Amino acid sequence: MLKFLIRYLIVSLIFLSLNIDYTALANNPDSLVLSAIKDSLTFQPSKIAIEPIYALPDLDYTKAMNMGAIRSGVNRFVIFYNQDGVQRFIEADYLVRIWLNVYVAKVPLKAGSVINVNDNVVMDERELSTLPKDFAIENNINGSIINANLTAGQVIRLSLISKRIDVRLGQRVMVIGKVGNATFSLPAVALNSGSIGDDIKVRCITNNKVFTGKIISSSEVQTGG
Template identity: 25%
Template sequence: MLGTLLPVSGLYADTSTDSGSEQAIEQFLDLQVSRYAASIGSQDYHIRLKPLRDLPDCDEPLQKTLSDPEEPIGRLTITLECHRPQYWKARAKAEVEVFLPLVVAKQTISRRQLIKLDDLSLKRSNIAYLRRNYFTSPDDLIGQTSRRKIIAGKIISPKMVESPQLVQRNEEVIIEATYGAMTARMKGIALESGAKGNTIRVRNLSSNKEVFATVTGKQRVRTTF
């Protein structure tokens, strides 16, 4: 069962008797990273803590603050604070990798190409510096159109694709109008192009009035009266 990302406060108390050791800091990091990884559906991660200098003695568990507690991935700084016997502060550095199977181009995809399942594959990838600009399911890309050439093996980001234009400006469309339980269909002219879900202006050929309608399919829109 995957865990959930718990609310993270600014300070963390360590119950280890050797709170200044690398092992204690690694345990602290492992807890935070494992929670985050589980929240995005991963149990595949790696933590690399840079060697620490000798730390002064501390009579109480160190307080620890992550530089990015909400997304503890990539280059992180862990601030260590002690208040007894005297106050001191130090910083530790770490590199955190979290891996997910991400959608990549199986072969080179040409610009303006309609994407099919055969064009895609999954590849184990480090998401540390992708900031969620990726897809984890090929189903999210099928039927999309590439905005530019995508080379084989490249992780596909949302900026690389777009929904195809199902309605073109100045072409004839079918307007489906609903009023309560009643539905009427009539011919119209699209005054704007649009992809599925877009709201565009169309002219009703029966009344010659302009209305706003939502693109629902190829040369089809829906509006309400």
């Protein structure tokens, strides 16, 4: 009986300790500000660091909202708290630093080089405030042409690359698709240029019907369900 009582007391103390930690975390203004930042970003950062500009009073905080678009540097937040059964708020400034994984040159590259991700171009973590506005982050730059000489470690900028063209305007292609359980393959002419993954329009040679489809190779466009 004594052993059971001791075990019960130990479990209760552990639960109480965990509950106190959880409550402290939930009411911590830094954690609330961090959540507000993550919710407002339209991209996935690799790392975020925040630091309050001045110390905040010990209050029953409930929620934080950012004032304007999040940027690297000082950002202002409205932080709500409960006091005497009434919800109130204070404004607080936080220094925000954001890191992203972006494409950089793995080795020196000459103008005219073709991007081969993981070979001559890799992803590296950089702080957002140090990046040019047109940095490349999307995963469809493989095969693009570099228009300027780049040094090793230099960030790949969209203004410095030309998108690879797999299908050109006026090119003969095959339109493949499916209607119900039946598949079809028709000769067509491309009405737009694009690269693999792009949607373009094509005109069927046999009946002049115009299709919109996705480029799946340098000679095929897929359409239909």
